[in-house]
Amino acid sequence: MLEANDTKINLTTDQELHVSIKDFVNALVDSPQYQLFEKTRTIFQGDQEAIGALREYQAKAKDLQTKQMFNITTDEEKKDLERLWIHFVSFQSVKDYLQAQENLQALCRDCAKIISDQCGLDYATACGASCCG
Amino acid sequence: MTPQNDVLKGNLEIAVKNLAASIQYTEPVNRYLNAKEKFNQDQTAHNIMEELSIQQRYIRQKQADNSITTDDLEKLRSLQVKAQENRSINTYAYAQQEAIGYLREINSEISNLLGIDFASLAKNTSC
Numbered sequence: 001m002l003e004a005n006d007t008k009i010n011l012t013t014d015q016e017l018h019v020s021i022k023d024f025v026n027a028l029v030d031s032p033q034y035q036l037f038e039k040t041r042t043i044f045q046g047d048q049e050a051i052g053a054l055r056e057y058q059a060k061a062k063d064l065q066t067k068q069m070f071n072i073t074t075d076e077e078k079k080d081l082e083r084l085w086i087h088f089v090s091f092q093s094v095k096d097y098l099q100a101q102e103n104l105q106a107l108c109r110d111c112a113k114i115i116s117d118q119c120g121l122d123y124a125t126a127c128g129a130s131c132c133g
Numbered sequence: 134m135t136p137q138n139d140v141l142k143g144n145l146e147i148a149v150k151n152l153a154a155s156i157q158y159t160e161p162v163n164r165y166l167n168a169k170e171k172f173n174q175d176q177t178a179h180n181i182m183e184e185l186s187i188q189q190r191y192i193r194q195k196q197a198d199n200s201i202t203t204d205d206l207e208k209l210r211s212l213q214v215k216a217q218e219n220r221s222i223n224t225y226a227y228a229q230q231e232a233i234g235y236l237r238e239i240n241s242e243i244s245n246l247l248g249i250d251f252a253s254l255a256k257n258t259s260c
Contacts, residue, residue, distance in 0.1 A: 009158065009163070010158065011158050011159065011160050011163060012155045012156070012158040012159045016155055017155050017156070017159060017239070018242070020148075020151050020152040020155040020156075021152060021239065021242050021243055021246070022246065023148045023151065023152070024145075024148040024149055024151070024152040024243070025243055025246040025247055026148070027143075027144040027145040027147075027148035027149070028145060028148075028247065029247070030144065030145075031145050104254060105254050105255070107141070107145075108251060108254040108255040109254075109255050109256075109257070110141045111141070111145070111149045111255065112251075112252070112255035114141075114149050114150060114153045115149070115152065115153045115156060117153070118153035118154065118156065118157045119153070119156050119157050119162045119165075119166070119232070119236070120162075120165065120166050120169055121162075121165070121229070121232060121233065121236060123236060123240075123252065123255060124252045124253075124255045124256040124257070125256075126232075126233045126236045126237070127236055127237050127240040127251075127252030128237065128252065
């Protein structure tokens with residue numbers, strides 16, 4: 001441990017920090033939330049019908065991107081896009097994957113909150129993740 | 134935040150608390166926390182920042198009807214200089230940027246090990 005001259009406290013060494021990071025990542029990967037996320041992701045990635053529905057939705061969304069920027073999308077186009085999204089999320093593999101992702105996000109938010117409270121900075125914001133991004 | 138007892142438990146709870154403590158006592162974050170404390174105790178620094186914030190808001194409002202005067206801008210510049218010259222503000226701002234840069238490095242290391250961007254997973258989903 002290094003000793004800070006002004007405050008006489010023990011500062012974390014790089015090695016100690018790397019160990020803490022590894023322990024944290026290992027514990028996160030071992031959590032039921034992460035395990036379920038991985039499992040549902042693999043199932044989703046193997047569901048060709050669901051992947052096809054996602055591609056269809058993404059293609060339509062891309063087509064409408066410019067029109068949406070200028071707010072000139074027609075009601076019919078909006079409905080069409082919504083229909084493709086509803087079709088995509090109707091697959092069981094997608095539902096399971098999204099639910100698992102939500103649970104993992106909640107877990108990560110709790111972890112980040114502990115880090116934020118201790119270091120006086122909002123972790124996710126400091127690391128460039130915006131709430132709308 | 135979800136109730137921690139429901140989600141965070143066992144090894145993960147211990148590991149994240151250890152990590153948080155490790156981060157708190159890294160040189161950049163510790164320096165930032167000290168600078169923040171000094172800034173919080175410096176009334177002059179607070180007054181400058183308060184005045185600067187009021188002037189910025191005032192100018193933004195005047196921008197809407199295109200009525201900003203040279204005096205308005207001069208006052209803003211003068212407050213900006215005052216802020217730059219104040220040691221508490223200066224040290225705090227610099228230490229904050231250093232700490233943010235360091236947290237980003239830590240996040241990169243976590244994300245590389247995890248295979249997903251941890252900060253993106255941890256962001257709030259609503260504004």
